[in-house]
Amino acid sequence: MANKKIQSALISVYYKDNLEPIIEQLKAQGVKIYSTGGTQKFIEDQGAEVIPVEELTGYPSIFGGRVKTLHPKIFGGILHRRDHEGDVSQAGEFDIPAIDLVIVDLYPFEETVASGAPEADIIEKIDIGGISLIRAAAKNFKDVVIIASQAQYGELEERLKSQDGATTLEDRRYFAAQAFQVSSNYDTHIFNYFNQAENIPALKVSESKSKSLRYGENPHQAAHFYGDIEALFEQLNGKELSYNNLVDVDAAVNLIAEFKGETAFAILKHTNACGVAVANTVKEAYLKSFEADTTSAFGGVLVTNQTVDLAAAEEMNSLFFEVLIAPAFDADALELLKGKKNRILLVQKMDLPGTKQIKTLLNGIIEQDKDLQTETKADFKIVTKVSPTDAEMDALVFAAKVCKHTKSNTIILSNNNQLFASGVGQTSRVDALRQAIEKAKSFNFDLNGAVMASDAFFPFPDCVEIASKEGIKAVVQPGGSIKDQDSINFCDANGMSMVMTGVRHFKH
Numbered sequence: 001m002a003n004k005k006i007q008s009a010l011i012s013v014y015y016k017d018n019l020e021p022i023i024e025q026l027k028a029q030g031v032k033i034y035s036t037g038g039t040q041k042f043i044e045d046q047g048a049e050v051i052p053v054e055e056l057t058g059y060p061s062i063f064g065g066r067v068k069t070l071h072p073k074i075f076g077g078i079l080h081r082r083d084h085e086g087d088v089s090q091a092g093e094f095d096i097p098a099i100d101l102v103i104v105d106l107y108p109f110e111e112t113v114a115s116g117a118p119e120a121d122i123i124e125k126i127d128i129g130g131i132s133l134i135r136a137a138a139k140n141f142k143d144v145v146i147i148a149s150q151a152q153y154g155e156l157e158e159r160l161k162s163q164d165g166a167t168t169l170e171d172r173r174y175f176a177a178q179a180f181q182v183s184s185n186y187d188t189h190i191f192n193y194f195n196q197a198e199n200i201p202a203l204k205v206s207e208s209k210s211k212s213l214r215y216g217e218n219p220h221q222a223a224h225f226y227g228d229i230e231a232l233f234e235q236l237n238g239k240e241l242s243y244n245n246l247v248d249v250d251a252a253v254n255l256i257a258e259f260k261g262e263t264a265f266a267i268l269k270h271t272n273a274c275g276v277a278v279a280n281t282v283k284e285a286y287l288k289s290f291e292a293d294t295t296s297a298f299g300g301v302l303v304t305n306q307t308v309d310l311a312a313a314e315e316m317n318s319l320f321f322e323v324l325i326a327p328a329f330d331a332d333a334l335e336l337l338k339g340k341k342n343r344i345l346l347v348q349k350m351d352l353p354g355t356k357q358i359k360t361l362l363n364g365i366i367e368q369d370k371d372l373q374t375e376t377k378a379d380f381k382i383v384t385k386v387s388p389t390d391a392e393m394d395a396l397v398f399a400a401k402v403c404k405h406t407k408s409n410t411i412i413l414s415n416n417n418q419l420f421a422s423g424v425g426q427t428s429r430v431d432a433l434r435q436a437i438e439k440a441k442s443f444n445f446d447l448n449g450a451v452m453a454s455d456a457f458f459p460f461p462d463c464v465e466i467a468s469k470e471g472i473k474a475v476v477q478p479g480g481s482i483k484d485q486d487s488i489n490f491c492d493a494n495g496m497s498m499v500m501t502g503v504r505h506f507k508h
């Protein structure tokens with residue numbers, strides 16, 4: 001009873017491609033086809049008979065196409081309930097023919113905005129008739145099939161073929177859900193475009209692309225990624241990216257983006273860098289990164305901003321790692337690295353887009369601007385009697401960049417091209433420093449002459465006191481504590497230099 005044979009269809013699509021097999025199928029079934037201007041011509045060229053919508057509405061397409069299908073004969077044909085006596089009798093009274101299938105798509109609003117077109121062109125790409133057809137047909141899924149995206153063409157064709165030109169109620173409800181996904185996504189983009197100027201406090205997010213992940217942070221947690229990961233990366237080797245891989249890859253590409261114009265390498269574990277270095281070659285940068293923590297590098301996420309060549313690949317090949325991200329791989333390097341089939345190799349195709357960050361918590365969502373601010377030497381205010389040397393200045397810039405991408409509370413110890421050690425995610429700054437010192441020593445780094453970066457101010461002079469004992473000579477921190485002067489006084493009394501940036505970089 002719920003199986004319904006399609007006898008009539010309205011087809012109105014902006015993108016005509018891939019329509020041919022469906023037209024063939026409908027033609028073979030003897031379905032009566034109604035259509036709009038450009039689509040009508042396309043279908044006629046396939047040798048199928050078409051009734052122009054104008055014949056039903058009695059109106060031509062008017063106002064430059066703003067009104068074509070918006071007419072009771074069309075919407076009545078879609079919306080009247082076939083099992084409702086009153087509806088059926090009114091349809092007869094007003095000579096409204098039933099429309100059993102609607103195939104429609106929407107004017108390319110998003111693409112027009114992305115092309116930088118003027119507002120007048122963007123407004124014309126707000127589809128009215130199409131979105132109304134989608135809503136109407138999806139609402140009446142009990143009687144009507146709605147196909148609102150090319151992605152469903154194949155599924156419709158398959159069902160019509162296997163079910164003798166009919167659809168089930170489940171089929172129609174499924175297509176209606178897909179259609180509301182299309183219409184809600186479309187309206188979200190329109191709202192977000194208008195809201196760029198209006199700033200109405202409402203968050204609308206729409207991601208139509210998704211992939212299910214093997215599991216979430218742990219195997220008992222189901223997980224999905226919503227977004228177009230293929231737009232960002234080309235995967236050349238390895239298993240599917242896991243939830244934790246994605247989190248680490250995000251941290252890795254954000255960190256490496258700090259080192260534009262240099263040859264940098266980083267190794268991350270659980271979003272924190274355990275090795276970062278800048279050098280003349282990728283091989284050298286990798287070796288210096290690895291040297292910082294040869295234990296943690298095992299199973300890490302590796303990232304560089306330069307092409308991975310054979311010399312670098314030969315060094316990395318003996319390490320067990322989860323992911324390697326690079327802008328390119330030389331053919332011989334790729335061949336070597338592909339020797340391990342699970343190893344994920346990603347080509348980063350573009351910089352990370354977007355300026356906002358959101359996450360769910362409590363019973364809501366929090367949004368903030370991404371932390372896109374990076375301090376240079378010009379932002380450093382020297383607050384001590386002694387100024388950092390040129391090499392120390394470079395080291396402070398390096399340390400501050402790594403610090404910004406490390407979980408708070410954090411302390412970074414480095415020179416001007418190599419991370420020595422970090423204290424990460426500690427509940428006090430002193431603990432972070434102690435962790436960093438112990439770690440640096442355990443990997444045989446001499447901290448004499450090293451620099452220290454802190455993600456937030458020092459509430460007490462304890463950190464500079466401990467650092468001084470280790471021979472650390474220069475410090476970068478945001479400043480802003482009421483006791484800043486205590487730390488400055490200690491530095492002055494002990495020949496240390498300190499610069500303040502005025503910018504805190506917590507990472508929770």
Ligand SMILES: NC(=O)c1ncn([C@@H]2O[C@H](COP(=O)(O)O)[C@@H](O)[C@H]2O)c1NC=O
Binds near residue numbers: 066130
């Ligand atoms: N205004 C209307 O009544 C109307 N009816 C259908 N459309 C759209 O017209 C497009 C197809 O136009 P054509 O067949 O003329 O190439 C489809 O994307 C459809 O969404 C309309 N245009 C947009 O609002």
